[in-house]
Amino acid sequence: MNTETVLYIILSGVIALLLALFQYKYRSKTRSIFLTFLRFLSLFALLILLVNPKIETSQTYIQKPSLALVIDNSNSINYFKQEAVAKQLLSEVKSKTAISDKFNIDYFTFGETLNQNDSLSFSEKQSNISAVFTQLQQIYANQTAPTILATDGNQTFGTDYSFVSKNYNQVVYPVVLGDTIKHSDLKIQQVNTNKYAYLKNKFPVEAIVVYNGKNTINTTLTVKRGNTTVFSKPLTFSKENTSNVVSFYLPANKVGVQTYKVDIGAINNEKNIQNNTKNFAVEVIDEKTKVAIISSIAHPDIGAIKKSIETNEQRQCDIVTPEAFMANVNSYQLAILYQPDNTFKPVFNTLKQTALNAFIIAGSKTNWQLLNNENLGFSHDITTQTEEFQAQLNPGYSNFIVEDLNFPSFPPLKGVFGDISFEKNHNILLYKQIGNVITESPLLVTTESNGTRNALLLGENIWQWRAQSYLNTSSFIAFDNFTGKLIQYLASKKRKDRLVLDFNSFYEGNTQVVLKAQYFNKNYEFDAREKLTIYLTNKQTQETFEYPLVLKNNYFEIDLSSLSPGNYDFTVKAVNSNMSKSASFKILEYNIEQQFLNADVTKLTQIATNSKGGLFFSSNYELLFNSLLNDERYKPTQKTTKTTLPLINWKYLLAFIVFCLSLEWFIRKYKGLI
Structure with a gap:
C-alpha cells in the first residue's frame, strides 16, 4: 500500500x-x-x-516437478505381446512412493491422439508419436517435466517424431516395448494404385517389396482377385538386393468395387507373416466427368482449380479458350467461366441453348456489364474500384454436405466493389467478411432453376486458399474435398433428393469409416429435427448393427471405424418421415500396426540422446527410477503468488x-x- x-x-x-x-x-x-x-x-x-x-x-508454496508417463496404446503393443510389460511399468510408477513424493505424476496414453488417462486397451489402430511431443510441449511449456515414453517406436502416420522431438524442451526417457533382435523378414512395404479405373481399360499397380536378411532367397509375388490369380512374378532378394519395385497393369472388366490381394511367399522361419499380404481395391466406373475451365487470361487460379478438381480420378479438367470450348461443348458436363470478358458472349449463348451447368468466377478483370446483360438471374453494381473480402461459411447451407475449412484464416479474395442482387432463388454458401465484420453479402452462391445448376464466386486468388489450407492441415485434402463436392453438385442434373448420403465405396482398414447424411423437408430445407438411424448387415457373417446418426452443424454423422473388415449393406432411415436410402461399402482388411517386426531402437535412442535423457528396457525399471530420483535437474522450487x-x-x-x-x-x- x-x-x-x-x-x-x-x-x-x-x-x-x-x-x-x-x-x-x-x-x-x-x-x-x-x-x-x-x-x-x-x-x-x-x-x-x-x-x-x-x-x-x-x-x-513448494512446487514439485511434473513427471509425464506416456504409454503406447496401439495395437502393435498387443501384437508384440508387450501389454503385460506396459501394464507393469504403469503399476510400478504408481506404487513407487519415492517417485510420487518427488514428482507430480501425469498419466497419458496415445494412439492417433494423446489422451490424459491411465486406461490401457491396446486397441488403437494408428500411432502418432509426433503428436505426443507437440501436445506435451503446450502442456508443459513453463514447467520442468521429464517424460517417460513407453513405446515400440514404430509410428504409422504423422511427422517424423525424431525431428519433432528436437523442439520438445523436456528430458525424454524412452522405454523400449518390443523385440530388439533382428530377424529375417520379407514384407510388402506399399501398394500404389489409382482409386478409380474405367471400364475396359487397364489400371497401373505398383508393389514395393522389402527384404531384411543376409541369405539369398527366391520367392513369388502373386496378385489375386477372389480365388483367381491375375498376376504373378518370381523375385530374388539378397543382402545386397533388399528391395524390389514391381509395376504391372490389371484389366478393369467389371463395374463396381474390385478387391485384390497382393501376397509375397514367406521365407523359412519367418517370424512375422502378417506383413506378407496387403489388400487393395479399385472402383471401376464406366464414365468420366469432364470439366472445362474457360479463360482468355492467364492466372494462377486456373492451375490451382484444375489440380484440385483432378485429385478425384473420376474427373478430367481441360483449360480452354472460349473458341476451343465452342468447338467441343458437347464433351463437357460443366463449364467454369473464369473472369468472363467480351469474348465470352457466344459462350453464354451456347450455355443457354444446351442448358449446360456453369460456374462463374468473377474478379478484377471481369466484364460485369456483359454479365448483367446476359440475364443470368443476378445484377452487380458496375464500378472501377476493387475490394478484398474474406469468407465465412453459412452453417445453414444445405444443397450438399460441406465442412468448415476455417475460412476466416484464409487470405482475402479480390473482387469488384459494389452490391449484387438476385432475381431468382439462390443459396449462399459463403458470406463476405470485411475485417471482423461478417456481412450478409454473398461471396459464393449456388442457384438451381429448371434443372440447371449454377454457381457464382465473387473473387479471384483462390489459389491462395488452397495454399493456406495446406498450411493449416499439412494437406490439400480438405480444400480439394470442398472443391470436389461443389463440382459434383454442379456437374449433376439429378433432381435433389430429400435424403442425401455421403460415403466412400471402400475404406482402407487403417482409415476412419465416417458416413454423413442430410435430410430435407418437403420444401427442401434442411430439417435438424429429424432422427436418422443406420441399419448395417455384414454380408459374410449376416451380423446386423443399428446406430443413430449424430447431428453436426448442417448434417448428420456416424463413425463406423469400429466395424471389422468386410462387405456391408446398409440402410439409412428417417424415423419420423419413414424415408430411407440403401447402399453398400467395403472395409479392406489391413492392420498397419502389425506390419512391424522390431522396436525402432535407433530412433528412440536418438531422442533420448538429443534430450539428454536415457534409453531403458523393461528389464531395468529400477535404473530408470534411480536416474529420475538422483538427477539434480529435478528439484522442487519455491514459488510465491x-x-x-x-x-x-x-x-x-x-x-x-x-x-x-x-x-x-x-x-x-x-x-x-x-
Missing part, C-alpha cells in the same frame, strides 16, 4: 470523526458516545470504499456498514430520537 493511499485513509478517518461529532455533539441534544462511535464507523467505512485501497496477500484484492470487492465491509447504520437507527428509534 503506497503512501498516498495511507494519507487518504487517515484523511477519511478525520473527516468521518468530524462529521460524527458534528451530528451528535453540535446538532443533537443527545450526546451519546456510542451513537457517535457507530456514525464514525459507518462514515469511515463509506469513505474507505471511495478510496478503495488494494490489499495484497502473498502465499508461498501475490494476490491483489480491491477493498470494494470485500463483501463483509458492506455488511459491516449496513450493520452499523441499522444498529444506530434502532437505538435512535428506541430512545425516541426519530
